[in-house]
Amino acid sequence: MKVAAHPEDLANRQNLLLLIHLRWIAACGQVATILLVHFWLGVRLPLADMLAVVGFLVCVNLVSVWRSRRQKGISSSGLFLELLVDVAALTLQLYLSGGAANPFIFLFLLQLMLGLVLLQAWAVWALVVITSLCFIWLMFSHRDMIMPAGQGEVAFFRLHLQGMFLCFVLAAALLAIFVGRIQRNLRARDAGLAELRQRSAEEEHIVRIGLLASGAAHELGTPLSTQTVILDDWRRAPAFRDDPAMMEELGEMQEQLDRCKAIVSSILTASGEVRGEGAAHTRLSTFINDTVGEWIASRKPAHFSFAGLEGPDCPIVTDMALRQMAFNVLDNALEASPQLVRLRVRNSGQQLEIEVSDAGPGFSGQMLQALGLPYHSTKGRPGSGLGLFLVSNVVRQLGGHLDAYNRAEGGACVRMTLPLTALTFGPPASRDTERRFHGN
Template sequence: MLPIKSNSGRSLSTKLLILIVLFIFFAEFVVLVPSIAKQRHDWFSMRIEEAYLASLALEGPRKEPLDEDTLRQLFSTANILGVTINNDDMRMLILAPEINPHGSPDIKQVFLEEQGPLSLIKNAWATMFSRGDRLIQATGAPRFASDQKVNIIVSQRALRNDMHAYAANILGLSLIISTLTAGLVYWALNRIIVRPVKNLTANITAFEADPESHGGILQPSDRKDELGAAEKSLAAMETSVLNLLNERRRLAALGAGISKISHDLRNILASAQLMSDRLSKSDDPSVRKLTPRLLSALDRAITLSRDTLTFGRMEPSALDKSNFSLSALVDEVLDDTAAIGIAAKNTISDELMIVADRTQLYRSLFNIARNSIEAMQPEPPNDTSTNSEEIVGELSFTAKAQEGFIQIIISDTGPGLPEHALQVLFEPFKGSRKPGGSGLGLAIASEVIRAHGGALKLKKSDNNGASFSISLPLSSA
């Protein structure tokens, strides 16, 4: 099993924890901004209410008036330095602030009823980051006496200290909430998402190291969500890959054995072919009549052995590409596959050039043409009286260049492909048109075309014949 490289700073768990903490702190900051503004507004409102209640106490019946020192002590507990009550046209000074006569009072005016949300936030944070001490005159209406105006004079330092203490409490509480929430969210997400993803990653890494082991296949859980679906899909994919690898391994072993057998069989068939040539010169008419069939059977057996040996060796890196005329190559294919009763037609322009491996492309076109001719003329005529000039089928090649590709159409007028061959047409040993065929012709042709970066497809197949389409790049990089 390959080791999984992990970096604590880059792991999914670490990123998840950092993002949760950042998002929660961001949310707390968004809440803190208006909270500070509201605290400042409430601080002023509370002192206006206290000043108004004190003024009512002064106006009520009492045995002895309050002296100034007692009054200052009463308001000092609320950090109020001066109070003025405006009632209709009357103005009553309850407490005057102590102002240094040698300096400017520098009083800042604050009207609570005239401030909007943005103005409240702006002034609150300006107070939070202010320096020194100055007097602030706040004007507002008491809750139960909206027709009166109360002016209070307070210290900026006292207001700032109270806001700092409030912000510290909020930040401390936010830190506790953030830590607790982040921990719980992290634990839940790590258990629900991160840990299963780590298990998937570990399984993929282990399967990559040993894809032929049944123990490496993931055992999906009973989850019904997307991760459960991913586990089931991964398990199905690993099972398919394992089965495919096992099948390839068996085919490779089978191919190695068949290659050795085919090599020896070719030598035996070649010797038999030489002896069959002598039979064709026999004086016995029956022997001379059967010799062509024997030679044809030997030729098919030798071709099957050759195709079996060469199948599977085609790779893009093994191609020896050159620039040549496609029409000339097709002429060679038609000459080598010429058959009695089959009309050959090549309508490809002599000027159409292509860059490809000439030998391998010839091999591909030859296999397709030979299959088409065998379909139109499956067996040589037994009756020597049959007119050999009669045309029983036509094989045609056409081609055109478009959008950097060249499309070659190979058509015949045979009976079409059988139903059993359509589904496995390009699979070796499966897509034979007729009984006794190897099914390697089209498989080899398709492999050659794929190695060139193209595609071989069946264009049509019916009672009027079959047509194959080859798409190849005009040139190679």
């Protein structure tokens, strides 16, 4: 199973890609600026040395591209080293072209702004110290620019102002573009972390529910077995055996007891107490038809509409969680609309859509907003509202999503969309779900 990347690692990887793009722009901009100043403005620059620094930046960027594709985790320290490389390259270029007198020295502020939104506090202050030391060093150690013959201080000052303007435009444009993208990456990271915390809380809640259900199932096992023995004795008693009507009622009671025992067994199985029914290989149509047939036999709905599997049939790996997931949604629809329940199952080749609709009053706006959260229900009973909560967790662990809406002609519709690969190669969360999932 492929494990999803941590939101912080994903944000760092995206930010590294942004730094790579920025470095490509910086390399192209440096080449253009060097050639422009040297050949058009006539300022003599050490072309070989400055182009060698650009070549160094290109090599570093190629290594960074390789890291972004091969390395699993990108840390904040890695981003700090990337920025240090850019600071070093900028310092070398300024050393070769006038030092602190070069108007492009203010590009150090661009590196600091990037560090401010990318790095931790210690790394930002380290970057402040390093760039300040580079600035001080460039004040005393640099190669002077050789101005064209015949140009005095006025021409130099005008050229300096033009360079400052270009530096400002370049820094402002890059900050507006890249800092905005970095902020979006950081917001996506924060949203991902919040979702992970929410999932952790929900999974802990499911574990507590599983423990309670397991304990209740154990407690129910003894009285159900006692009632089964009593019913068997009654069937053999002459007073009941010779009364067809009474025997029919006893048979109905036995059927309901068997159903209760099956529910208790499924709860124990889902809680990890019993493992007689693990994951099984079957075909999609067989699983759907068997599940629907079992639900119809146990619930006996007045009007149920199901036309069979739409789309191609295929082999799948299924477990108790998938069956119970379908039962929960169908039970909710039957309780909301005893007069009509519709089921549609469609295989698009890549996704499996299970759609259950009814003719009931539909969902309230509050219910639709709280879809998948525990204890949100219109039934008004203590402990209700867990069905869709557990269904949403199973669907999410399989890599799918759960949707619900009210139909224009009346009634509600719940749609479960699952990636077919999760069923073809076995539900990735089947073992965990088999230990946790249950519900009525």
